Amino acid sequence: MPRDFKIYYSEKIADEVSEHVERFLSDTYQMQFRSVGVRIPRQTAWNTERNAFDAQLLLNNAQSEGLSFFLWLIEQALIVDNKYVFGYGETIKGTIVSTARMATRTLTAKEVAFHVGIVLGLKPCDGDCLMKKTDSFEVLIQKPSTLCNTCTAKFQRVKMRYI
């Protein structure tokens, strides 16, 4: 577990969105989230047909620069295997989330918290839980803003292991 979790933004993310996301993450995981600043996605990861960034390429770029345990919030759309996604993350490495199809900052924060959970070692959960996999807007809107008891306990164990 890192001492703090870094957050990068693309240029056009509004302060009210970033501040809400940071607060929501701190409340959910009770750890330090630190806004590092603007990070511009490399054009080599841009897919002109889809008008979106390839999330796995962006994540690999960041990893090759030595980044880990980070969130990168961008305003452009994201694809994984040529399909549109809200966000993408891998355990320990980091996560990239798009605000492109997010109607509110609340939905953005929920989606971000799910992917940050994955980076921190949680798995998608079938319960009534923030870690429910978001494959549609309906799920994102309806799922709760908090972890279920099982995931909360699991996260406490993960935290203990590293501290």
Ligand SMILES: [Zn+2]
């Ligand atoms: Zn859960």
